Amino acid sequence: MRSDALVAALDIGGTKIAGGLVDRAGTLLHEVQVPTPAKAEAAQVLGAVRAVLDLLVAHEGWRAVDRVGVGSAGPVDTVAGTVSPVNIPAWRDYPLVARMAAHPAVAVGRLRVVLGGDAVAMTAAEHWAGAARGFSHALCLVVSTGVGAGLVLHGEVHAGATGNAGHLGHITVDLDGDPCPCGSRGCLERVASGTAIAAWASGHGWRPEGDDTSAAAVAASARAGDPVALAAFDRAGRALAAGIAATATLVELEAAILGGGVLRAGELLLDPLRRHLRTYAALPFTRGIQILPAALGTRAGLVGAAALALRPIPAGEPELTPLRRDVP
The missing domain is CATH 3.30.420.40 (ATPase, nucleotide binding domain)
Known part of the structure; x- marks a missing residue:
């Protein structure tokens, strides 16, 4: 080579x-x-x-x-x-x-x-040269148009038999939630993706100043104190916390690394995520999970x-x- x-x-x-x-x-x-x-x-x-x-x-x-x-x-x-x-x-x-x-x-x-x-690829990148480097057990999430995730177990990227291990975006976090294109319902992706954040905010009375109805526009309104926009990010952070805590219960995570376009919202998403994680990650071996932003961004x-x-x-x-x- x-x-x-x-x-x-x-x-x-x-x-x-x-x-x-x-x-x-x-x-x-x-x-x-x-x-x-x-x-x-x-x-x-x-x-x-x-x-x-x-x-x-x-x-x-x-x-x-x-x-x-x-x-x-x-x-x-x-x-x-x-x-x-x-x-x-x-x-x-x-x-x-x-x-x-x-x-x-x-x-x-x-x-x-x-x-x-794509989420396994992001996991491989962050473990190779990013925020997951040095962790033996980590979950890496991409929160964007959808929600994807990948696992690092025992210091190696764990893709599973067909490459889909850690497919966190399609675990159910709301038993009575909306149908998902994957065929299930109440999936994490239907709550926490950028698409879902914007759709929920629009359905609950949020209106942008212009024509932009994206998650980025919801984030701008949230920074200005709009209560519906803030609630949309709180709801997304809560769903992500539930998914991370469930994964930690199964495989004992040290860290969860989050990337993707929605993470441009920064603490609007990360703050409620950390707050709700304290509730969902209740068992002793699930406490103390580090929540970190991805280091490599769009790369x-x-x-x-x-x-x-x-x-x-x-x-x-x-x-x-x-x-x-x-x-x-």
């Missing part, structure tokens, strides 16, 4: 598809992105992925790329190489690894494509996709696409 070789990394979400070139030290050297046509047909979504790959191939650094890492909204199946993102309806059991391996630049270079869930998805691609192939696991041995 060349020390100067690069990883081509993709981060596929419901809002945007980002791509980047990452070195062996975890430094993001180049980044591009396009909007995700989330409601479009499957081929159009793939077209956006291929457009990102084309932009990366056009960069001079592509010549040093020796593998491709992909973090995708989930659920994913890392064994089959498929994805079924809740927020991209046309992709159900979609053979993303095979489609990416067929891209001319990937196929010609015989580059291995490694798939992981985490791409750095994490690269981290997943750099892991050794587990014994018995087939290479979904052959690893290129020579880098021009």
Whole structure:
């Protein structure tokens, strides 16, 4: 393995598809992105992925790329190489690894494509070079358009048999809650995501000053003292606290690391989360969990996709696409 070789990394979400070139030290050297046509047909979504790959191939650094890492909204199946993102309806059991391996630049270079869930990728990034570094048992959450999470157990990222371990956004925190696109109801994502915060605030009388009805606009109103906006963030923080406490009860966490766009609200979310956690994390071995903001920000998805691609192939696991041995 060349020390100067690069990883081509993709981060596929419901809002945007980002791509980047990452070195062996975890430094993001180049980044591009396009909007995700989330409601479009499957081929159009793939077209956006291929457009990102084309932009990366056009960069001079592509010549040093020796593998491709992909973090995708989930659920994913890392064994089959498929994805079924809740927020991209046309992709159900979609053979993303095979489609990416067929891209001319990937196929010609015989580059291995490694798939992981986007939250697992974020977890890998924060454990490699961010706020989870040094912790043996941690939960990393992405609070954005949806809510995703990943686990670090015994000092290693624990992805599970199909890459979905720690899928906290789709545990039920409200038994009588709203139906979720995943098929369940009352999911954490339906309470604590940016989409859910904005929808709940709008449904309870909050009105923005302009046309912006995003979670960021709710946060601006909360900073100005709007009681409905403050209640929306308190509700989200409470749901996150319940999810973190439940996870800590199962696996004895040292820390929970939170990233994603909603965390731009800062203490508007973190303060109620910590306050409610004192209630939900009541057992002695669940107390004292550190709640920390993620360190890598928007870089985490791409750095994490690269981290997943750099892991050794587990014994018995087939290479979904052959690893290129020579880098021009």
